[in-house]
Amino acid sequence: MAPQGSPAPLEFGGPLGAAALMLLLPATMFHLLLAARSGPARLLGLPAPPPAPGALWSPAAPLLWLSWLGLQAAFYLLPARKVAEGQELKDKSRLRYPINGFQALVLTALLVGLGVCAGLPLGMLTDMLLPLAAVATLAAFLFSLLLYLKALLAPASALAPGGNSGNPIYDFFLGRELNPRLGSLDCKYFCELRPGLIGWVLINLALLVQEAELRGSPSLAMWLVNGFQLLYVGDALWHEEAILTTMDITHDGFGFMLAFGDLAWVPFTYSLQAQFLLYHPQPLELPVASVICLINAVGYYIFRGANSQKNTFRKNPSDPRVAGLETISTATGRQLLVSGWWGMVRHPNYLGDLIMALAWSLPCGVSHLLPYFYLLYFTALLVHREARDEQQCLRKYGLAWREYCRRVPYRIVPYVY
Ligand SMILES: NC(=O)C1=CN([C@@H]2O[C@H](COP(=O)(O)OP(=O)(O)OC[C@H]3O[C@@H](n4cnc5c(N)ncnc54)[C@H](OP(=O)(O)O)[C@@H]3O)[C@@H](O)[C@H]2O)C=CC1
Numbered sequence: 001m002a003p004q005g006s007p008a009p010l011e012f013g014g015p016l017g018a019a020a021l022m023l024l025l026p027a028t029m030f031h032l033l034l035a036a037r038s039g040p041a042r043l044l045g046l047p048a049p050p051p052a053p054g055a056l057w058s059p060a061a062p063l064l065w066l067s068w069l070g071l072q073a074a075f076y077l078l079p080a081r082k083v084a085e086g087q088e089l090k091d092k093s094r095l096r097y098p099i100n101g102f103q104a105l106v107l108t109a110l111l112v113g114l115g116v117c118a119g120l121p122l123g124m125l126t127d128m129l130l131p132l133a134a135v136a137t138l139a140a141f142l143f144s145l146l147l148y149l150k151a152l153l154a155p156a157s158a159l160a161p162g163g164n165s166g167n168p169i170y171d172f173f174l175g176r177e178l179n180p181r182l183g184s185l186d187c188k189y190f191c192e193l194r195p196g197l198i199g200w201v202l203i204n205l206a207l208l209v210q211e212a213e214l215r216g217s218p219s220l221a222m223w224l225v226n227g228f229q230l231l232y233v234g235d236a237l238w239h240e241e242a243i244l245t246t247m248d249i250t251h252d253g254f255g256f257m258l259a260f261g262d263l264a265w266v267p268f269t270y271s272l273q274a275q276f277l278l279y280h281p282q283p284l285e286l287p288v289a290s291v292i293c294l295i296n297a298v299g300y301y302i303f304r305g306a307n308s309q310k311n312t313f314r315k316n317p318s319d320p321r322v323a324g325l326e327t328i329s330t331a332t333g334r335q336l337l338v339s340g341w342w343g344m345v346r347h348p349n350y351l352g353d354l355i356m357a358l359a360w361s362l363p364c365g366v367s368h369l370l371p372y373f374y375l376l377y378f379t380a381l382l383v384h385r386e387a388r389d390e391q392q393c394l395r396k397y398g399l400a401w402r403e404y405c406r407r408v409p410y411r412i413v414p415y416v417y
């Protein structure tokens with residue numbers, strides 16, 4: 001069943017773009033994983049061969065990966081400190097979501113800590129990265145297929161505005177159903193924050209442990225990368241409720257793009273800097289490390305300040321922390337901030353995020369481009385995401401959005417873009 005109303009414009013280059021991305025994204029991920037452990041560690045160049053025949057597969061990998069998914073699902077189903085309501089849906093109902101992501105992170109840390117004390121060889125996880133990435137990719141394809149089939153039975157009101165063009169390749173990529181659920185487990189919300197994000201910091205930790213085993217102690221660069229990225233993941237889980245208003249939850253269906261992004265891309269490519277450091281140790285002096293910490297702190301300050309200001313304002317515009325800010329009224333009854341962080345550029349949170357991305361790569365030195373892949377990819381992702389968000393805001397707020405763009409002319413970087 002297709003949703004009513006005019007069809008949404010095709011994004012990501014339509015069916016051809018979607019097909020190309022479904023091949024390119026996994027290929028890029030394996031290229032990065034192989035390049036990180038190869039001697040020359042080239043970002044651009046022919047893919048490095050696997051370190052040993054059969055290195056891409058291990059019979060233990062599916063078992064390990066499914067156990068991880070099961071563990072995170074079990075943590076998701078535990079009683080939560082709060083249950084939040086999502087945005088209003090087409091049928092006027094609101095879904096309920098457990099706010100216990102940070103609790104899942106703490107429980108995982110406790111379990112891993114106990115495991116390590118009992119002799120669990122955490123560092124050996126680094127030898128399993130290639131087979132685990134293969135399993136995660138396969139699982140993302142199978143899962144997306146199941147989601148596509150499930151959507152055939154869903155009512156029109158449950159479908160996403162985007163992924164229902166009628167072209168199976170495009171719809172498989174973008175996702176047809178907005179909020180597919182298995183019982184009380186919301187598949188998209190669960191995948192976006194739990195197995196991938198927590199998996200990312202676990203992989204980072206395993207790389208740190210492995211480095212300590214190889215070289216006697218973890219390097220300063222490895223500590224920085226682990227610390228910065230743990231802060232980022234901890235922050236996302238602490239502010240879990242904010243995810244409920246992102247376009248991923250309110251607009252995009254759950255298909256291959258997000259399933260692969262959440263389950264494979266995030267844990268295996270976002271941990272690239274730590275992977276690079278294990279195989280290519282980099283000296284880092286304390287003064288340089290202090291400057292990098294300062295850059296990360298500035299990025300985090302902007303990122304958190306901007307996100308919190310908007311979230312506080314959306315929850316309660318009369319909150320004393322935001323009540324003094326200048327606003328534009330829109331025909332929907334909602335207002336847009338035109339001073340504070342949101343008066344500086346139209347996406348100050350992206351600016352902070354990009355500054356942090358730079359700080360995550362700098363500990364890896366400047367001899368290789370590979371550890372800067374995240375910064376390059378993330379710039380492209382945010383520029384594209386910003387354009388998608390602008391289109392949605394223009395549709396939602398019309399003239400008021402145009403007025404906002406006139407008053408705040410720069411999108412992400414003041415006086416540059
Ligand atoms: N590490 C990663 O891979 C990724 C990280 N992120 C990060 O996640 C966070 C969330 O990003 P994202 O979901 O893209 O979008 P935003 O948090 O930037 O939200 C955009 C929405 O904010 C509202 N808004 C825009 N301008 C204003 C204004 N002036 N005043 C009030 N409300 C406004 C609009 O929604 P409405 O009016 O309906 O409230 C708009 O649709 C960001 O910090 C981003 O950097 C995002 C993607 C990937």
Ligand SMILES: CC(C)CCC[C@@H](C)[C@H]1CC=C2C3=C(CC[C@@]21C)[C@@]1(C)CC[C@H](O)C[C@@H]1CC3
Nearest residue numbers: 025192235236246248257258260261262265266
């Ligand atoms: C594989 C493709 C190139 C695209 C995949 C995109 C996904 C990896 C991202 C889409 C939106 C995301 C968000 C986050 C992680 C990455 C994905 C899933 C956060 C959870 C990261 C932490 C922030 O605090 C909030 C982000 C929300 C959006």
